[in-house]
Amino acid sequence: MERKKKYDVITHYLKNNGGSQVTLTFTQFDELLFPSAGLPKTARSSTEWWANDYRHPENGAYAWLNANYEVIHINLSKEYVVFVPLLKSNSIFLEK
Template sequence: MGGKKKYDIITDYIRNNGGTQVTLTFTQIDELLFPASGLPKTARKTIDWWANDYRYPEKGAYAWLNANYEVIHVDLVKEYVVFRPLLKGTWLLK
């Protein structure tokens, strides 16, 4: 059904390394997941980039939502993000 999308590597990583929650630093995402380009600058500067919202595919949300995870915490100062498995129905209410 089409080629790989930009953030599919995040989907795969979270699916394969999941548990009750997954915490990634921005550096891990840069080095392990996007060695050529790194995270977009907006991901480092705005909480909105990490919103659990499919409506903005240029942001990364579909990557973790497709892995059945959601962002529960982002720290822009310490540069890390925490994902947890989606609880049925939670993202439908947002």
């Protein structure tokens, strides 16, 4: 059995409620996804926490990347984040 990770709830939410774009407020994260603890303070104060980067497992990136989503916009002052489906490839190969 695979060990449950702290932000798996985000993966589950995006896989089950996702669409072409998902916007979540920090309040929604607190009330729906993390009712006991809320979002970490660093998620509220640093855009780095929202980086689409697997190399920092202490942040939540693995959660949305595992759901095949990426963050495209963060607004810390208005407290929301926007996810879109992850493109399978960011590279375009052109034949000559």
